[in-house]
Amino acid sequence: MGKKSSKAPDVTGAAVKEGEYSRDTSRDQIYANRPDQYNAFGSLTWEPQNIIDPATGKSTTKWVQRENMSSDLRNLYDSQMSQYNRNAQMAAAMGDRINAEVSAPVNWTQFGDVQALDYDPTELRQSAENAAYQRAVNRLDPQFEGDRQQMEIRLRNRGLQAGDQQYQSEMDSFMRGRNDAYEQARLGAVGEGRTEADMLWNQQVTGNQIANALRDKQIEEYIAKRQYSIGEQQALNPIGNIGQLSNVISGGGE
Numbered sequence: 001m002g003k004k005s006s007k008a009p010d011v012t013g014a015a016v017k018e019g020e021y022s023r024d025t026s027r028d029q030i031y032a033n034r035p036d037q038y039n040a041f042g043s044l045t046w047e048p049q050n051i052i053d054p055a056t057g058k059s060t061t062k063w064v065q066r067e068n069m070s071s072d073l074r075n076l077y078d079s080q081m082s083q084y085n086r087n088a089q090m091a092a093a094m095g096d097r098i099n100a101e102v103s104a105p106v107n108w109t110q111f112g113d114v115q116a117l118d119y120d121p122t123e124l125r126q127s128a129e130n131a132a133y134q135r136a137v138n139r140l141d142p143q144f145e146g147d148r149q150q151m152e153i154r155l156r157n158r159g160l161q162a163g164d165q166q167y168q169s170e171m172d173s174f175m176r177g178r179n180d181a182y183e184q185a186r187l188g189a190v191g192e193g194r195t196e197a198d199m200l201w202n203q204q205v206t207g208n209q210i211a212n213a214l215r216d217k218q219i220e221e222y223i224a225k226r227q228y229s230i231g232e233q234q235a236l237n238p239i240g241n242i243g244q245l246s247n248v249i250s251g252g253g254e
Helices: 011-032 071-093 095-102 121-157 165-236 239-250
Strands: 037-039 042-052 059-069
Touching: 011 059, 059 071, 071 095, 071 165, 095 165, 121 165
Parallel strands: none
Antiparallel strands: 037 042, 042 059
């Protein structure tokens, strides 16, 4: 019978070959996954570089990705960035104006207090009734004084004198008519006073609303003036616009 071979399989060599195969496969996959891309806006290219791995001291491949804009897109980008730069310079130059607008303490006292309603319905109505009654009295007093004098003349022409029963009876009748007229004036003053009180109340409410609305408008304008330059500066700030432009250029969003 023949002798069995005592030589062991070359395990190390097989492992080396398997490792080399694995690296080749990985390298080919990486290369296949890095195609150069071109479109109307520019290109995305990959450049392999042979370097020494500082960790292992062995030669390895380093891939460098490069994004290139088309000439039209580059011109647009440069123009937009130039505008952003000018805006940033203008925003920076607004510091003194902003300081002048907002450095002074806020002055709320210049607007006064909110216009409140000063209304006592009883007092207002009574005042209106008194005024209405007094107007009626101012008409009635001279009228009845003249009527009384004329009546006395007529009674005397009839031979009647104060103290006579007929004289007193006619004077009493005259006074009752006079009193009725004043009572009617008083009753009319109640209704007229109520109407006038309502009118004065509405006038006061409307006046207060207008005054307070004007005050609110003045405060709103005052605040807007203090914040105007700050708003301009924020509008000129290019940071947000640069981020948006970067997203558009890189395809990250609109």
